[in-house]
Amino acid sequence: MESRARRFKSNSEAALANPVLQGNMRTAKGKFVDKRAISIKEIDDFEGTREAAKALRNRVIENLDLWLEKFEEIATARGATVLWAKDGAEICRHVVDIGKQHGIKKAVKSKSMLSEEAGLNLALEAAGIQPVETDLGEYILQINNNEPPSHIIAPVVHKGLDEVADLFHKVHKTPRKTEIPALTREAREVLREHFLTAEMGISGGNFLVAETGSVALVTNEGNGRMVTTLPRVHVVITGIEKVIPTLEDLSTLMRLLPRSATGQSISNYVSVLTGTKAAGDLDGPEHLYFILVDNGRADVVGSEFQDMLRCIRCGACMNHCPVYQTIGGHAYGWVYPGPMGSVLTPLYTGIENAIDLPHAATLCNQCGVVCPVKIPLPELLRKLREKQVEKNLRPWFERVAFRLWAWVASCPTLYGIGTWFAVRYLKWLAGGNQTIPILGAAPEWTRGRDFPAPEGKTFRELYAGRKS
């Protein structure tokens, strides 16, 4: 997927100016937050479970090559084919090749963020394979001219009921419905036909279990089971960091993932899929492929950003982020929004291509507090800011301003003179009022709020006066 992260600032301002989006974000805010807060209380030792999950994810990432080899060996022995993809283009090539090899005309898909990274749907269409998204949210986006998702688990969270009602009416050419059950039924009817006629199913993978060569899928709609069992070919596309050693580890992570993501004790469906259809099996694919994707991940191993690879894609960081809650996911411009996206997008698409994202956070650490695998997201964002300075990617005036300010702040006399003038200037600007409506030195501040007037003298001069 082409990144529009460079335009974060204008994207975010457009989001603020969109009343429909603002209304939808207000409705969505709180739902995930409240549900998570309730569901984590079901676990006696939530903090201990987070620590355990962090430790097990770290163990894997530190020996990623070994666990991947183990997974490949066992998955292959169970009849699967394991392929490796360096980047999005290679994902597309693999899937198209598999499609051609098996004579595929139609592929049904359950949710896969990796296929978003690759822009897979467009590549399949170009190769004459019809991709059909079957996650309800992803389906809505696909029939809306391939709109990108705005959230990693709730892709259509930015849309309201009315928009979906209009869209179904227009695309399905059916009478407009405004009841959610009626709309979902309509989608089911459309999708059922696709499930029965597709020859290929494409899914993501929440985890790869090395000891059994399995993929674990965590879903709520049941479409994942259709996609992975009905078609004769199943292609799993997932990142190399998703491997975990054992089923025991899966159970630890499953205590955290649904609770952190949607506030559910367990998602409606948890599938652990192993190997191809064996003699005597009633269903399952005849051919099973794993496409394990690097796309920037291997470079993060061993770097100062390695903590990020623990991510289990629950979305809690964005659900709790004051910035995400205010502007939604599209403003971030690539596949992953919110705090995790503001770390991943520069790491996977180039630091210079996502200059604003590491700064698009107040560093309030709400994300770090809720992260089920304890990724220090604000610290990683700050490190990315430091990388930008090291690589001379910041605007010159900002760099000069900081140098100048640091120099002045380290010379107390000069600092005293500077603040003496600054405070009087600000006081003069306020002109006897409580606040300053337009501040030339910080125009961004006064775009949406006033700047309070200072008292009129600095503490240091008042304190010196009091003592004497």
Add this chain to the structure above:
Amino acid sequence: MRVALFVTCLVDLMRPRIGFAAIELLEAADCEVIVPAAQTCCGQPAWNSGDRAAAAKLAKKVIAEFEGHEYVVAPSGSCADHIRTEYPVILADEPDWYARAVALGSRVYELTDFLVNVAKLVSVPGNFAGRITYHDSCTGLRSLGIKAQPRALLAKLSGVDLQEMNGAEECCGFGGTFSVKFGEVSAAIAERKCNNACATGASAIVGGDLGCLLNIEGKLRRMGDTQTRVMHIAEVLAAKE
């Protein structure tokens, strides 16, 4: 107890009365207050903007100025945390400075935390009365655990009626340089905070970090609210009205 006051650059420039209120509160807790005269800024804006060199330069300045004191207290959770938690990170590659940063860090406190847990202030000097609501600033709350301390101090004022707002622990949208990089987003987050605060019917919004308070005050005034007061906890505790 001898306490060095770290005034903070924002209090120095914008609200000196918070600094004097802090001195009064510390003295009410039988502390001898020293205000090192050459202090400027803790360097947090530089560190959060990725400028390690500038952050290290100011960190060393603060360490040299304050390490001789028994305790260091700041009327800001964010500045106190920066000195306490981040200085050792900033200076990790310089063993001597790192050791000095760690040694200083353990003696640095946010004002309300110090008054409650170290100085064990018995009664507060002020007589503020009225309905207030308290905004928990992010760094103080999530890094230093400042939550019960300001409320324990406010409870000592019999005339104060504390009404908790919805989302008291949610960010106000300030975020330091965030507020001047993405002004509109920052102000939109502040609007949510102001609406939640005003819904309590409070006559004053109170907090422990001036950055957040300036953000909230600026948004309130822009929204046309000229009545609701925005006050630092030190001002409230020391106010004689």
